[in-house]
Structures are given as structure tokens and as C-alpha cells.
Amino acid sequence: MAVSNANASPRVRLSLGPIQYHWPKEEMLDFYRTIESTPVDIVYLGETVCSKRRSFRHQDWIEVAERLQTAGKEVVLSTLALLEADSELGYVRRLCNNGKFTIEANDMSAVQMLAGKTHFIGGASLNIYNPRTLSKLVSLGMTRWVMPVELSKSVLAGFQNEMPAGIESEVFGWGRLPLAYSARCYTARAHELSKDDCANCCIDYPDGLTLSTREDKRFLVINGIQTQSARVHSLVHELNDPAAGPDILRISPQSEDTELVISLFHHARLGSLKADEAAYKLERCSPVGLCDGYWHGEAGMTACGRPGGP
Amino acid sequence: MELVCPAGNLPSLKAAVDNGADAVYIGFRNETNARHFAGLNFSSEQIKQGLNYARSHGTEVYVAINTFPQPGTFEKWETAVDQAADYGVDALIVADIGVMDYAAEKWPELRLHLSVQGSATSHEAVRFYAEQFGVQRAVAPRVLSVKQVASLVDHSPIPIEVFGFGSLCVMVEGRCYLSSYVTGQGPNTFGACSPASFVRWSETDSMLETRLNGVLIDRVNKDENAGYPTICKGRFRVNGKTSYAIERPTSLNTLPILPDLLRIGVAAIKIEGRQRSPAYVATVTKVLRAAIDSCIRDPENFRPERAWMSQLRSLSEGVQTTLGAYERTWQ
Numbered sequence: 359m360a361v362s363n364a365n366a367s368p369r370v371r372l373s374l375g376p377i378q379y380h381w382p383k384e385e386m387l388d389f390y391r392t393i394e395s396t397p398v399d400i401v402y403l404g405e406t407v408c409s410k411r412r413s414f415r416h417q418d419w420i421e422v423a424e425r426l427q428t429a430g431k432e433v434v435l436s437t438l439a440l441l442e443a444d445s446e447l448g449y450v451r452r453l454c455n456n457g458k459f460t461i462e463a464n465d466m467s468a469v470q471m472l473a474g475k476t477h478f479i480g481g482a483s484l485n486i487y488n489p490r491t492l493s494k495l496v497s498l499g500m501t502r503w504v505m506p507v508e509l510s511k512s513v514l515a516g517f518q519n520e521m522p523a524g525i526e527s528e529v530f531g532w533g534r535l536p537l538a539y540s541a542r543c544y545t546a547r548a549h550e551l552s553k554d555d556c557a558n559c560c561i562d563y564p565d566g567l568t569l570s571t572r573e574d575k576r577f578l579v580i581n582g583i584q585t586q587s588a589r590v591h592s593l594v595h596e597l598n599d600p601a602a603g604p605d606i607l608r609i610s611p612q613s614e615d616t617e618l619v620i621s622l623f624h625h626a627r628l629g630s631l632k633a634d635e636a637a638y639k640l641e642r643c644s645p646v647g648l649c650d651g652y653w654h655g656e657a658g659m660t661a662c663g664r665p666g667g668p
Numbered sequence: 669m670e671l672v673c674p675a676g677n678l679p680s681l682k683a684a685v686d687n688g689a690d691a692v693y694i695g696f697r698n699e700t701n702a703r704h705f706a707g708l709n710f711s712s713e714q715i716k717q718g719l720n721y722a723r724s725h726g727t728e729v730y731v732a733i734n735t736f737p738q739p740g741t742f743e744k745w746e747t748a749v750d751q752a753a754d755y756g757v758d759a760l761i762v763a764d765i766g767v768m769d770y771a772a773e774k775w776p777e778l779r780l781h782l783s784v785q786g787s788a789t790s791h792e793a794v795r796f797y798a799e800q801f802g803v804q805r806a807v808a809p810r811v812l813s814v815k816q817v818a819s820l821v822d823h824s825p826i827p828i829e830v831f832g833f834g835s836l837c838v839m840v841e842g843r844c845y846l847s848s849y850v851t852g853q854g855p856n857t858f859g860a861c862s863p864a865s866f867v868r869w870s871e872t873d874s875m876l877e878t879r880l881n882g883v884l885i886d887r888v889n890k891d892e893n894a895g896y897p898t899i900c901k902g903r904f905r906v907n908g909k910t911s912y913a914i915e916r917p918t919s920l921n922t923l924p925i926l927p928d929l930l931r932i933g934v935a936a937i938k939i940e941g942r943q944r945s946p947a948y949v950a951t952v953t954k955v956l957r958a959a960i961d962s963c964i965r966d967p968e969n970f971r972p973e974r975a976w977m978s979q980l981r982s983l984s985e986g987v988q989t990t991l992g993a994y995e996r997t998w999q
Contacts, residue, residue, distance in 0.1 A: 439843070440789060440811065440840050440843075441789050441790045441793075442789060442790075442811060442812055442813075442816050443816065444816075444819055447790050447791075447792060465787070465789070465790075465793060466786075466787070466788055466792075466793035466796050466797075467788075467789075467790040467792035467793040467796075468792075469793075469796055470792040470793060470795055470796035470799075471792060473796070483843055485736055485763070485764065485765070485786075485787065485842060485843070485856065486765075487736035487737060487738055487764060487766075487856065487857075488736070488737045488738055488739055488741075488742055488764070488766045489739060489742075489766070490742060490765075490766030490767075490769055490770065491764060491765040491766035491769075494765050494766065494769050494800075495765070498800075506845075506856075507845065508845045508848045508849075508854065508856070508857060509738070509857075513738050513739060516738065516739025516740050517739055519739070520739065535845070535849065537844070537845045537846055537849050538839035538840070538843065538844040538845060538846055538900075539811075539839060539840045539843060539844075540811065540838050540839045540840065540914075541810075541811035541812070541813075541838075541840075541992075541993035541998075541999045542838060542914075542915070542993070542998065542999045543999065544906075544913060544914060547913065547914075548906045548907055548909075548913065552996070552997055552999065553996075553999040554996055554997075554999070567906060567907065568906070569904045569905070569906050569913055570904060570905040570906075571883060571884040571885075571904060571905070572884055572886075572887050572903060572904070572905060572910060573884050574905065575883070575884070577883065577904065578846075578904075580906065580913070585839070585846065585914070587849060651852065652848070652849075655852070656852050657848070657849065657850055657851050657852040657881060658845065658848060658849035658850075658852070659849050659850060659883075
């Protein structure tokens with residue numbers, strides 16, 4: 359591996375986002391056992407997409423959280439992005455009252471439960487688009503915010519001029535972009551099932567179900583009630599210029615190669631691997647190709663910087 | 669149960685007022701609202717005229733300032749709030765926390781409604797906006813079943829408004845990036861979904877293709893109607909099958925469940941469509957007015973008249989309607 363510059367203590371921390379897909383329990387347990395020995399600094403845990411996915415019960419999440427914490431990771435519990443049923447609200451309340459782990463609030467219900475009581479992290483699906491919104495949430499206890507995925511590097515820079523002291527910024531740095539949430543389950547729809555009788559069919563798609571255009575261009579990924587980009591959003595090049603970027607880059611889990619992705623990002627942040635080289639290797643971890651348009655203020659699907667290497 | 673109607677210009681506002689709207693909602697002619705389309709919306713002078721007309725007929729006017737300012741652009745939203753407050757509008761429909769914070773601080777007497785773009789789907793989320801900014805009404809996203817709306821109404825500290833008719837967002841509003849993923853411009857950042865400048869219609873020998881920034885959204889036979897290329901209403905391939913994988917081109921129509929919405933205590937029914945014509949506004953307002961009045965008179969025996977249903981269908985996307993998420997089987 360070529361050494362470009364020697365950043366002995368990496369300024370940018372790496373986080374692992376919540377698993378966005380429905381995986382069987384054993385695979386989730388194996389996955390997090392592997393994560394214990396990877397160089398990610400922060401791990402977000404929890405079901406953020408669909409409350410019908412129950413591979414893990416509450417106690418399973420807490421046990422994994424404790425193991426990861428023992429392994430030296432900062433552990434955060436993430437809440438559902440779209441709440442509809444009262445039972446879902448009840449579960450978010452239980453998470454918020456867990457008394458031990460910090461919460462990433464992914465909708466305003468969670469913010470309401472946490473505001474003024476305990477510090478929290480504002481997830482990417484809260485709409486924090488301007489410094490006044492950020493400051494308001496900081497005044498209520500938010501200590502870190504994840505920028506909405508559709509915002510750019512220059513928007514982040516605009517925030518940094520007016521950022522309240524002590525607030526950390528995190529950016530979605532690797533993975534299929536979460537683009538939308540719905541009442542309808544599209545995986546069930548593809549199987550001609552209704553959501554109430556979905557038979558947990560999304561468990562058969564560990565990286566979601568690809569939706570292509572009628573010209574066979576892989577366009578989006580259906581993940582239950584969530585819609586994602588088919589391309590993987592990659593900001594590995596940001597690690598070349600950490601001074602201008604966020605405090606934390608988030609890597610979103612995928613069913614294969616997550617460990618390799620973490621390792622490539624880690625070596626890129628250390629400077630022991632050139633970002634171009636990392637990007638070249640990362641391209642092989644994404645069958646549909648990479649994108650970074652949002653980060654450059656363009657359409658999210660475009661590859662404008664050098665997301666896929668030199 | 670009030671009727672809240674859309675207006676993209678003065679003739680539409682008059683059509684809404686004349687046909688029985690309790691309130692009309694409008695927007696400024698810029699990206700501060702979620703219908704930022706060329707040639708649409710109100711100049712300052714037109715807002716004043718519209719207010720006068722509505723006032724003289726006892727109709728309220730709400731101004732939608734329901735997009736999300738970014739660093740360096742906040743002043744434009746402040747100006748919109750200040751102007752609307754100066755004109756004495758009855759309420760602002762707002763989505764952004766920063767904009768609400770500004771409005772509540774600068775104009776504490778001004779009534780605020782939470783826009784559907786605020787994406788509050790639970791009573792706890794609604795409570796946040798009520799407690800922090802004194803928001804007095806919330807518009808529920810189109811993701812809840814009737815039973816879930818009932819629970820929201822029961823537990824919410826403030827009245828709840830729901831959509832009754834119009835184009836159907838199938839993704840939870842305020843957090844859908846499909847348009848910006850393809851074009852770089854979306855509802856939150858630009859005030860429009862699938863902006864017209866990115867739309868291309870092209871003909872092959874026998875087919876008509878619709879594209880959004882180059883992405884093929886649908887392809888129809890020349891004798892079929894091609895819908896506007898909104899991503900969620902396109903035809904795509906999933907598991908080898910081509911279909912409307914997300915939703916068909918269709919509009920929401922709640923006439924069949926009006927008695928349920930009345931019974932559970934919904935405060936207002938909203939019609940979508942500021943981008944539509946004055947004729948659309950007139951017809952839909954008239955039908956919904958008649959239906960709501962009939963429902964309030966005798967909810968037990970209320971049945972939507974066939975003429976109402978066919979009039980609404982003729983103004984719908986794809987000439988078909990749905991109950992959307994209100995009905996669990998749709999989900």
C-alpha cells in the first residue's frame with residue numbers, strides 16, 4: 359500500500375450505520391462479532407426501517423450493544439425513521455428510556471421523547487437543513503447531527519461557519535442511499551402480497567431488491583417500505599482533505615465486504631492508502647457502481663468527483 | 669370539518685372561494701413553498717388582492733412557506749414570513765424548524781400550521797411542534813390508515829388536517845429524495861418534485877417515452893396516455909416483471925370514507941393541487957363542499973354521489989382514484 363501522507367492520529371472517525379436490511383438472527387450475530395475487531399469507532403444499532411422485522415428482540419440488541427462497547431466501540435441505538443402504529447411509538451419510547459446507550463433520533467417523535475431530558479444524536483432523516491434548525495435542536499440536547507443525504511459539501515461548509523460549539527457532524531460516507539420511506543411495502547408488492555401478510559419476504563434480499571428501468575439500467579433498490587439508490591454513495595476521497603469535511607463518516611452495512619470497506623476507509627484515513635487506490639478497490643464492493651453527486655451539489659445518482667477511482 | 673383548497677393564482681383563489689372553501693392556501697412566487705413551478709403562485713400585490721377577495725367572502729387564507737432553507741438562504745424565508753405576517757394572513761403552513769423558530773419569535777400572534785412536509789406521523793412528533801413553537805394545527809402525511817389517523821387525532825394536543833383529494837405522494841412527505849437523486853432538485857431543496865426542466869418526451873416508431881434527466885420512467889404505446897414522469901408513478905422491472913412497482917398514476921379520493929374522517933374528529937380536509945387549473949379548483953371544491961355538507965347533515969346514510977365520483981375521477985392522474993394508505997390493503 360502506498361503511503362501518501364502521514365496522518366498519525368486520524369481526525370475523521372468512522373461509524374457503522376444500522377443494518378438497513380432484514381437479515382436472519384444468526385447472520386446479524388456473526389456480523390457484529392466481526393465488527394468488534396474492525397477499526398470503526400462508532401456503531402449504530404437497531405431496526406430503522408420496518409417494525410415487522412424481528413430477527414432481534416430488544417434484549418438481543420442490548421446484548422450486542424454491550425459486547426461492542428466492551429470491544430471499545432461507542433454504541434448508539436437508532437430509532438425507526440417512519441412511525442405509524444402506536445406499538446411502534448411504544449418501542450421508540452422503550453429505546454429512549456434504555457438508560458445506558460445514546461439514541462440516534464430518526465424522527466421527531468424520538469426527539470420529543472428525548473428533548474430536554476438527555477443528550478441525543480439527530481439522524482439523517484430529521485430535516486436539519488440550516489443552522490437555525492441545528493441550533494434549536496442543540497438547545498434541546500442534540501450533540502451530533504447526521505446531515506440529510508441530499509445535502510452537499512458546500513452546505514456542510516455553510517453550517518460550519520455557524521455551528522454551535524461542541525456539536526459533531528456526521529455524513530453518510532458509504533452505502534446505498536436511503537431515499538424514501540412509505541406506508542406501502544414494495545418488496546411485498548413485488549411478491550403480490552399486502553404488507554399485513556408480507557411473510558417477511560424481504561429476508562430473502564440481504565441487500566434489497568433491485569429495481570431497473572425498462573432499459574435494464576439498475577436504478578433503485580427496494581428494501582421493504584424504504585427505497586434506496588442502486589448505486590453506492592462513496593465519499594472515500596473526503597479522507598484526502600479531512601479539514602474541510604465532517605467529524606465522522608458513516609459506512610452503511612452490506613451483506614458482503616463490509617469488513618473490507620471499513621478497512622479501505624480506515625487505511626485511507628490513516629494515509630497508508632491513497633484515496634484513489636481505495637476508491638478503485640471499493641468499486642469492486644459495489645456491483646452497480648458508485649456515485650457522489652449529492653456531495654458535489656448535483657443529482658445524487660451522478661459520479662462527479664472520483665468516487666470510482668482515477 | 670373544514671375544507672381547505674389550493675390556489676396557484678388569483679383565478680383559482682376566486683374559484684375556491686366562490687365554490688365553498690373555508691380556507692384557501694397559496695404560496696409566494698419562489699422556492700419558499702413546495703409548488704415552485706414556473707408561472708405559478710402569487711406576487712405580493714396578488715396576495716393582497718386575494719386576501720381582500722377571500723375576506724369579503726368570509727374565507728381564510730393560509731400561506732405555505734414549507735420548504736427547507738439552507739445556509740446562506742435563510743433570509744428569503746424570513747422575508748416570506750414577514751410579508752405574510754404583515755399582510756395579516758390567517759395562518760402560515762410551515763415545515764422547517766428554523767423557519768418555525770423565527771416565526772414564533774418574531775410574530776408570536778401569528779397562527780402556525782405544520783405542513784405535511786414537516787413529516788409528523790405521530791402525536792409525539794406533533795406535540796414537539798405544538799410545545800416548541802405553538803403550532804396550532806398539523807397536516808398528517810399520507811402514510812396513515814384511518815385507524816392510525818384516529819389514534820393521532822385522539823392523542824394529539826392540536827387539531828389534525830388530512831388530505832382528501834388530489835395527487836398522491838406515496839412516500840412520506842418531507843423525507844423523499846427520489847427527485848433530487850435523479851435531478852439534483854427535489855421538494856425539500858427546490859420546492860418541486862420532478863421539475864419540468866428535466867422532463868423529456870420522445871417518440872420512437874410506435875412508442876412514447878418519458879424521461880427524467882435521462883432516466884427512462886415509462887414507455888407507452890402511442891395511443892395510450894403517458895403520465896407525467898414522477899419517479900414513483902413509473903413502470904420498472906423488478907424480479908423480471910415490468911409493472912408499476914411503486915404506484916400507478918392515480919389520485920387520492922377520500923369521499924367513500926368521509927363519515928369515518930368526520931367521526932374520528934379530523935379538523936379539516938385538504939385538497940391537493942396548487943399547480944392545477946382554476947377549473948380543477950372550482951370542480952373539486954364544489955364536489956368536496958357538497959359531499960362534506962351532506963356528510964355532516966347525515967353521516968349514517970352518507971354515500972358519495974356517482975356524479976361526484978366521476979367528476980373527481982376525470983380530474984385524477986391516470987383517470988383513477990384510490991384511498992391510498994387510509995386503507996390497509998393498499999399498503
